[in-house]
Amino acid sequence: MSLNLGWIKPEEYSFNSLLLMERFQLGYALGREKPEFRQALGIALGGNPTVAWYIKHRCPEYAATVDKLVASAPKVVSADQLRQAEIYILASMEDFVIYTTPHKMVMGCDFIRGWDSQRLFDLAGFEGKTVLDIGAGSGRLTFAVAEKAAMVYAVEPVGTLREFMRDEIARLGIDNIRVTDGFVMALPFPDATFDIVMSGHVVGDHIDEELAEIERVTKPGGWMLNVPGDSEFDIGPWEELTARGFEEIHYVGSFGKDVHIHRKRK
Ligand SMILES: C[S@@+](CC[C@H](N)C(=O)[O-])C[C@H]1O[C@@H](n2cnc3c(N)ncnc32)[C@H](O)[C@@H]1O
Numbered sequence: 001m002s003l004n005l006g007w008i009k010p011e012e013y014s015f016n017s018l019l020l021m022e023r024f025q026l027g028y029a030l031g032r033e034k035p036e037f038r039q040a041l042g043i044a045l046g047g048n049p050t051v052a053w054y055i056k057h058r059c060p061e062y063a064a065t066v067d068k069l070v071a072s073a074p075k076v077v078s079a080d081q082l083r084q085a086e087i088y089i090l091a092s093m094e095d096f097v098i099y100t101t102p103h104k105m106v107m108g109c110d111f112i113r114g115w116d117s118q119r120l121f122d123l124a125g126f127e128g129k130t131v132l133d134i135g136a137g138s139g140r141l142t143f144a145v146a147e148k149a150a151m152v153y154a155v156e157p158v159g160t161l162r163e164f165m166r167d168e169i170a171r172l173g174i175d176n177i178r179v180t181d182g183f184v185m186a187l188p189f190p191d192a193t194f195d196i197v198m199s200g201h202v203v204g205d206h207i208d209e210e211l212a213e214i215e216r217v218t219k220p221g222g223w224m225l226n227v228p229g230d231s232e233f234d235i236g237p238w239e240e241l242t243a244r245g246f247e248e249i250h251y252v253g254s255f256g257k258d259v260h261i262h263r264k265r266k
Pocket residue numbers: 099111112134135136137138139140141155156157158161182183184185199200201202227228229
């Protein structure tokens with residue numbers, strides 16, 4: 001969960017946005033230890049019993065935490081204090097919040113709107129290949145590659161983003177993209193399935209386990225790619241990947257900031 005990415009104006013979002021989130025996302029929020037976050041969450045959930053009910057039933061492992069947060073929050077707060085607490089939580093979860101509005105994500109996220117797909121095509125030959133995009137999001141990499149590849153599989157754990165991609169596939173009449181649920185550490189495919197496995201802004205939390213799973217589904221001789229988009233902030237270099245045998249390619253992106261992308265052959 002990230003902060004200060006500048007992707008949303010939190011005051012434009014309802015606290016009901018949490019009703020559109022997945023169990024794993026709510027779990028991240030409920031597991032945060034920062035005292036200010038926990039107090040604001042207690043106030044916000046106390047003022048939004050439907051959201052509290054949803055979290056308790058979607059994430060039963062956190063039901064007691066929800067009750068405790070609400071019980072320990074100040075009992076009487078004004079409407080303004082409640083809204084301030086809601087906005088604090090929404091801002092603290094801005095990546096997950098923008099995933100609830102994929103159309104705004106496409107416009108609002110620097111890595112999507114500033115990116116040139118030629119950066120990806122320069123990394124490997126996609127013609128006729130079977131490709132996997134992990135954590136596909138709104139489909140930045142998936143839709144670009146579908147113009148060249150035989151088939152693209154887009155794995156994405158957030159339902160609102162899967163629906164966005166499926167709506168786009170139908171609207172554009174694309175017949176070589178398949179969208180499915182899944183996580184980078186448990187990809188729903190057999191060993192050695194793909195010629196190319198790519199992701200952007202996804203790996204990093206558990207790098208060795210993630211790379212092992214990526215390598216598992218890549219065919220011998222296939223490519224593993226890390227392709228973030230251009231950002232208003234510098235991206236990389238990333239020693240954790242180069243230390244594990246990835247080639248690092250640098251360019252200056254459309255916002256004038258450094259971007260580092262990576263590839264490795266299995
Ligand atoms: C910042 S977005 C990037 C989206 C897309 N890869 C791109 O670069 O345009 C991160 C994406 O990773 C997904 N994600 C988060 N945790 C994940 C996990 N453990 N496994 C796979 N995808 C994950 C999110 O739902 C989100 O769609």
